[in-house]
Amino acid sequence: MIRKCSLTKLNDFFAAIAGDKTLYIPASDGAGGAVYKKWDSNTQYLDVLNTVKSPKDFFFPHTEDLMEFKVKGKNIELLDIRQESEDFVVFGVRPCDVKSFDILDRVFLSEPVDSYYASRREHGIIISLACSKPSETCFCTTFDIDPTEPEGDISAWKTDDALYLRANTEKGEALMALVEHLTEECDDAPVVAQKQNVKKILDKLPLAGLKLDVFGKGKTEELFDDPAWDTLSEACLGCGTCTFVCPTCQCYDIKDFDTGNGVIRYRCWDSCMFSEFTKMAHGNPRLTQKERFRQRFMHKLVYYPDNNDGLFSCVGCGRCLAKCPVSMNIAKVMKKLGGEK
Amino acid sequence: MQVNKYRPLIVAFCCNWCSYAGADLAGNNRLNYPADVKIIRVPCSCRVNPSFVLRAFQRGADGVIICGCHPGDCHYTSGNYYTRRRMALLFSMLDYLGIERERTRLEWVSAAEGAKFAATMNDFAEQVAALGENKRLEDLRCKR
Amino acid sequence: MQKINRDVLIDRAISLLNSGQVSSVLGWRQGEFFYDVTPAVFTDENDIRENFVWNDFCGANFSKYLVSKTKASDGKILVFLKPCDTYSFNQLLTEHRFDREKVYVIGIPCEGMVDTGKLKAQVGDGLVSAQSTEEGLLVTTLYSDEPVNVDIKSVLAERCINCKSKKHVAYDELLGDEGQIEDSDRFDEVARIEAMSPDERFAFWQGELSRCIRCNACRDVCPACTCEKCVFDNPVSGVENKAPVNSFEEKMFHIIRAFHVAGRCTDCGECSRVCPQNIPLHLLNRKFIKDINGFYGEYQAGECVGSRAPLVDYNLEDLEASDVFEGRDTQ
Numbered sequence: 001m002i003r004k005c006s007l008t009k010l011n012d013f014f015a016a017i018a019g020d021k022t023l024y025i026p027a028s029d030g031a032g033g034a035v036y037k038k039w040d041s042n043t044q045y046l047d048v049l050n051t052v053k054s055p056k057d058f059f060f061p062h063t064e065d066l067m068e069f070k071v072k073g074k075n076i077e078l079l080d081i082r083q084e085s086e087d088f089v090v091f092g093v094r095p096c097d098v099k100s101f102d103i104l105d106r107v108f109l110s111e112p113v114d115s116y117y118a119s120r121r122e123h124g125i126i127i128s129l130a131c132s133k134p135s136e137t138c139f140c141t142t143f144d145i146d147p148t149e150p151e152g153d154i155s156a157w158k159t160d161d162a163l164y165l166r167a168n169t170e171k172g173e174a175l176m177a178l179v180e181h182l183t184e185e186c187d188d189a190p191v192v193a194q195k196q197n198v199k200k201i202l203d204k205l206p207l208a209g210l211k212l213d214v215f216g217k218g219k220t221e222e223l224f225d226d227p228a229w230d231t232l233s234e235a236c237l238g239c240g241t242c243t244f245v246c247p248t249c250q251c252y253d254i255k256d257f258d259t260g261n262g263v264i265r266y267r268c269w270d271s272c273m274f275s276e277f278t279k280m281a282h283g284n285p286r287l288t289q290k291e292r293f294r295q296r297f298m299h300k301l302v303y304y305p306d307n308n309d310g311l312f313s314c315v316g317c318g319r320c321l322a323k324c325p326v327s328m329n330i331a332k333v334m335k336k337l338g339g340e341k
Numbered sequence: 342m343q344v345n346k347y348r349p350l351i352v353a354f355c356c357n358w359c360s361y362a363g364a365d366l367a368g369n370n371r372l373n374y375p376a377d378v379k380i381i382r383v384p385c386s387c388r389v390n391p392s393f394v395l396r397a398f399q400r401g402a403d404g405v406i407i408c409g410c411h412p413g414d415c416h417y418t419s420g421n422y423y424t425r426r427r428m429a430l431l432f433s434m435l436d437y438l439g440i441e442r443e444r445t446r447l448e449w450v451s452a453a454e455g456a457k458f459a460a461t462m463n464d465f466a467e468q469v470a471a472l473g474e475n476k477r478l479e480d481l482r483c484k485r
Numbered sequence: 486m487q488k489i490n491r492d493v494l495i496d497r498a499i500s501l502l503n504s505g506q507v508s509s510v511l512g513w514r515q516g517e518f519f520y521d522v523t524p525a526v527f528t529d530e531n532d533i534r535e536n537f538v539w540n541d542f543c544g545a546n547f548s549k550y551l552v553s554k555t556k557a558s559d560g561k562i563l564v565f566l567k568p569c570d571t572y573s574f575n576q577l578l579t580e581h582r583f584d585r586e587k588v589y590v591i592g593i594p595c596e597g598m599v600d601t602g603k604l605k606a607q608v609g610d611g612l613v614s615a616q617s618t619e620e621g622l623l624v625t626t627l628y629s630d631e632p633v634n635v636d637i638k639s640v641l642a643e644r645c646i647n648c649k650s651k652k653h654v655a656y657d658e659l660l661g662d663e664g665q666i667e668d669s670d671r672f673d674e675v676a677r678i679e680a681m682s683p684d685e686r687f688a689f690w691q692g693e694l695s696r697c698i699r700c701n702a703c704r705d706v707c708p709a710c711t712c713e714k715c716v717f718d719n720p721v722s723g724v725e726n727k728a729p730v731n732s733f734e735e736k737m738f739h740i741i742r743a744f745h746v747a748g749r750c751t752d753c754g755e756c757s758r759v760c761p762q763n764i765p766l767h768l769l770n771r772k773f774i775k776d777i778n779g780f781y782g783e784y785q786a787g788e789c790v791g792s793r794a795p796l797v798d799y800n801l802e803d804l805e806a807s808d809v810f811e812g813r814d815t816q
Contacts, residue, residue: 206518
């Protein structure tokens with residue numbers, strides 16, 4: 001069942017949700033990009049395709065304090081400093097990003113369960129938003145994601161004059177109750193029309209024909225020594241842009257910070273593109289950028305599927321295509337290894 | 342004496358050959374300067390990397406002063422000339438980022454200038470105290 | 486539109502390659518779209534004919550690649566350098582970062598490079614194709630029925646709008662003119678920030694730097710950053726960190742990054758080009774350049790090989806650190 005909310009009431013809609021739970025919506029970052037901001041009455045919703053950083057931050061934050069040690073006399077006291085999660089709502093998550101949560105879940109919610117992640121996942125409520133204007137960098141359909149039919153607790157479609165909403169889960173139903181007075185039952189014809197329009201665009205996307213044939217479970221031996229890795233990686237700077245804008249990259253480092261009167265143990269995102277990523281006591285097994293570069297793409301296209309029933313660890317959001325300083329990215333890797341170019 | 346008066350933490354990088362000896366002389370002559378000045382001895386003022394200054398602020402300093410031999414008197418001939426350029430640029434950059442320029446200073450103090458050392462520290466401590474706590478270049482983790 | 490046609494570059498590259506004068510060519514490789522050009526090493530004639538590009542999107546500065554590519558190659562490498570790239574080239578030579586004998590430089594004139602972000606902001610998302618015309622670009626998108634005419638000036642990268650020099654300061658061969666040093670307004674923005682109150686300056690930089698995600702792209706692309714091991718990657722340095730944990734870390738990284746290249750930065754603008762968060766990093770570097778020019782006399786890093794960088798030099802009469810703010814408002 002679909003309900004609609006007129007766009008003239010969009011701010012009331014946000015206010016009604018924010019009155020009960022913390023709400024985050026895409027807003028301008030002041031530099032031409034978008035970022036999820038906590039909603040207050042001054043926050044202007046920004047209608048963009050995607051935020052610069054993905055919403056994985058909500059569940060797997062860029063940095064997070066895990067615990068603290070204090071030294072008192074000859075004792076070390078261990079403090080649990082985790083912040084209790086409260087219910088929060090993220091509005092406007094695109095279908096690709098919604099799918100990325102599933103990919104992260106398989107990592108963080110499999111045994112041993114990451115309780116920090118699990119707690120935030122339980123408290124998070126996702127209002128997804130179907131895509132109406134895909135970009136040339138989009139290729140989510142390659143990974144069987146339908147950008148017109150987003151998952152999430154509530155699915156939303158935005159047309160020129162209204163927001164159409166459909167609850168998919170109990171959490172979603174509960175949230176819909178909060179905005180019942182602002183919405184009305186309606187016919188899904190405008191949504192169907194939008195879907196048809198977008199499907200036409202999808203066929204025209206430059207990356208529409210991207211193929212996955214040569215990737216997936218059990219392809220390690222065929223791909224690992226492919227000579228193409230040399231040329232693909234030759235321009236790579238070894239920065240972490242692709243990993244840090246990626247919605248599915250999930251590597252982190254755990255570090256200690258000496259505060260002068262104790263130690264804070266925190267975790268922060270790490271990147272397999274960094275030279276020190278694999279450094280251990282015995283040395284570093286990945287000495288060149290080629291090896292680090294190969295790791296990133298093999299992980300997404302072969303190793304992760306190996307461990308997760310063939311599911312790829314890429315959702316085709318296109319962020320790395322837009323942001324890589326040398327414009328080398330997963331689409332080019334897929335084409336080259338797939339023998340297309 | 343005022344109770345609970347705000348007392349700034351000052352880090353003073355002093356070169357081994359001139360300024361540290363100047364501090365010694367100030368002590369020997371029983372000249373007063375604030376106990377809030379923590380001296381870090383360095384072989385030469387030129388040893389002070391800009392990141393030392395930033396790290397001092399991170400660790401809770403409210404002001405950072407670098408003291409070296411007078412130009413021309415460097416034990417290593419020219420170290421303090423490099424210091425002068427380096428700190429001029431660093432201080433200007435910190436100011437550019439909106440960090441109070443009164444929190445940083447570079448001063449030449451010779452081994453014979455015990456009085457100048459004490460006067461400089463008194464003056465600098467007063468100047469920093471007037472600004473209050475360093476909020477713009479602090480690391481909140483170090484205040485827990 | 487660039488003055489020299491792609492075909493001219495290709496012909497030169499192929500003739501040098503076939504004559505054996507060079508063994509490889511550092512150039513721009515065509516991507517999936519018209520704008521996502523990747524730096525690449527070409528060794529094959531057909532590959533060059535098919536994939537070598539030279540257009541308004543070839544922003545990447547190849548100078549830094551020479552450090553690793555000359556080490557990996559026995560033969561000579563042909564490299565195409567735009568005027569601003571030649572400054573980085575000289576600076577790296579000054580620092581003995583690669584063997585000049587292993588490089589053959591062809592200088593190519595540059596009319597400025599397009600900032601794809603600005604282009605998208607103007608014509609919208611879904612860029613499909615662009616055709617260079619005399620005045621600009623004819624751009625088609627997924628959502629426009631007709632090609633949109635874009636004035637090139639309105640989408641040029643900031644560093645190109647404020648181009649400091651169209652003069653080639655290093656080359657073995659030139660295609661087109663040697664070029665002139667330009668009158669640029671590149672320090673205007675720095676002066677505007679200097680004129681703000683300390684509170685405004687603090688708020689401005691807090692806002693900009695808080696977007697930093699510590700991807701290190703600014704460092705990794707910088708032709709002046711060629712340390713074998715960066716202090717920020719060294720766990721025992723005490724400043725190593727992989728994330729902007731708090732606002733101090735953000736400032737620490739950006740001040741030290743800019744300081745490490747102070748006096749050696751040629752103002753090529755690559756740091757700001759690659760920043761995924763659009764932080765105007767060049768404004769930090771330019772502040773140092775402006776100060777150096779003001780305090781110690783005009784100095785342009787990379788203008789000639791062998792010049793002494795201001796921070797490894799001194800004058801007996803240099804101004805005192807306390808006089809830095811003379812003539813500027815106090816707070």
